[in-house]
Structures are given as structure tokens and as C-alpha cells.
Amino acid sequence: QQQVKQSPQSLIVQKGGISIINCAYENTAFDYFPWYQQFPGKGPALLIAIRPDVSEKKEGRFTISFNKSAKQFSLHIMDSQPGDSATYFCAGRAGSYQLTFGKGTKLSVIP
Amino acid sequence: DSGVTQTPKHLITATGQRVTLRCSPRSGDLSVYWYQQSLDQGLQFLIQYYNGEERAKGNILERFSAQQFPDLHSELNLSSLELGDSALYFCASSSGFSGTEAFFGQGTRLTVV
Numbered sequence: 474q475q476q477v478k479q480s481p482q483s484l485i486v487q488k489g490g491i492s493i494i495n496c497a498y499e500n501t502a503f504d505y506f507p508w509y510q511q512f513p514g515k516g517p518a519l520l521i522a523i524r525p526d527v528s529e530k531k532e533g534r535f536t537i538s539f540n541k542s543a544k545q546f547s548l549h550i551m552d553s554q555p556g557d558s559a560t561y562f563c564a565g566r567a568g569s570y571q572l573t574f575g576k577g578t579k580l581s582v583i584p
Numbered sequence: 585d586s587g588v589t590q591t592p593k594h595l596i597t598a599t600g601q602r603v604t605l606r607c608s609p610r611s612g613d614l615s616v617y618w619y620q621q622s623l624d625q626g627l628q629f630l631i632q633y634y635n636g637e638e639r640a641k642g643n644i645l646e647r648f649s650a651q652q653f654p655d656l657h658s659e660l661n662l663s664s665l666e667l668g669d670s671a672l673y674f675c676a677s678s679s680g681f682s683g684t685e686a687f688f689g690q691g692t693r694l695t696v697v
Contacts, residue, residue: 503595504682505605505682507685507686514589515691516586516674516676516688516690516691517627517674518586518688519685519686520688522685550649556651562626567651567681568682568685569615569678569679569681569684570632570639570684571617571629571632571640571642571657572617572629572676573629574626574629576626577627
């Protein structure tokens with residue numbers, strides 16, 4: 474199974490700061506790159522997603538930057554809030570097949 | 585609420601036993617995916633069904649099997665359970681079209697003792 478490599482494993486950011494999580498993929502057949510947010514005891518929930526024909530997508534405080542030639546993409550959380558403390562997963566998907574997830578980043582936003 | 589329903593929420597069973605996890609996808613979704621989440625392995629894809637047919641297989645053990653029924657609900661059967669099978673098991677569903685969102689259920693926490 475083609476991998477998606479995610480870093481860092483954990484991240485501590487002060488309230489109001491910028492959180493940045495990076496991912497790299499191998500499978501060039503991936504045509505959909507979502508980010509999921511997961512709170513303890515809950516299922517992953519879609520946060521934001523991008524397709525490879527776009528280099529950036531912004532939704533509120535969340536931005537995905539996508540570099541197709543480098544096969545990398547990242548999530549930026551602006552003005553990070555304590556309520557953003559969760560585990561974030563990047564993923565890649567080819568067509569309607571399964572999502573291949575990174576191993577996750579545990580974000581802690583401290584007041 | 586994602587619209588994906590998983591039952592039961594929690595399951596405690598002994599080694600060697602067999603359990604069945606159930607998933608009802610969102611209304612209209614044809615694809616169902618099963619994932620296993622353990623602390624050290626992240627979200628591991630197990631198997632996908634599309635409109636009743638197996639579509640893709642991931643790291644699913646031979647002791648595990650799944651099926652999707654005509655009403656599109658799915659069941660994951662885990663047998664000869666081992667301590668290492670303790671994990672969260674998630675079901676997700678999507679419309680089945682390329683690039684569409686996959687919605688996850690709340691998961692079933694399986695504890696094997």
C-alpha cells in the first residue's frame with residue numbers, strides 16, 4: 474500500500490500562533506487530498522480537501538498548500554485556538570478507492 | 585453527526601472469540617470502507633465494498649471478513665480474536681464517485697481480554 478508520510482508526530486502551539494503540518498505522498502494516482510480532524514473518542518471528520526490541479530485552498534483559518542511536483546502538501550492553521558487541539562490526519566485517494574492516511578499529528582494549542 | 589452509524593460502540597470479549605461489527609452508511613452512499621485504528625499504527629485500511637461487491641482489500645487478516653448486504657449496510661466479522669486485535673474499528677461511507685468526501689462513523693472500540 475502506497476504510503477503517506479506525515480510530520481510532525483506532535484505539535485505544541487501557543488494560542489494565536491500558526492500550526493503547520495506536512496505530508497508527502499508516493500502514489501501519483503492520488504487525485505484527492507483531504508485533511509481529517511479527530512477528537513478523542515470520535516470518528517475522523519473532514520476538515521478541508523484539495524485536488525492536485527489547485528496549489529492552495531483556504532477555508533476560514535485553515536489552508537492547504539499543495540506542491541504537485543514535490544508530491545507534498547501541508548495544512549496551515551492560522552490563529553490557532555485551544556479548541557483546535559485534536560489529532561490531524563492527511564490522506565490521499567485515487568478515484569473512489571480507499572483513503573490512505575498519514576500516521577497523524579497530535580496538536581496541542583496552549584493558552 | 586456524519587450519518588454513518590456503527591454498532592456496538594464498545595465491545596469486550598475474550599481471546600479466541602468471534603464478534604460482528606455493524607455499519608449503516610449514509611443514505612444513498614454505495615461505498616463502505618472499514619478501517620482499524622490502533623495507537624501505533626494510525627488508520628489502517630482493511631476493506632472496501634461498493635454496492636455489495638468487494639472492491640479493494642488492504643491489510644486485512646484472514647481471520648477477518650466483511651460483507652455488504654443488499655440494503656447497503658455492512659458487517660465486519662472478526663474471529664479467533666487475539667489481544668492484538670484490540671483497537672478502534674471505523675466504518676466510512678461515500679457516494680462511490682471519484683473525489684467525494686468519505687464520512688466516518690463514531691467507531692467501535694473492541695477490547696480483547
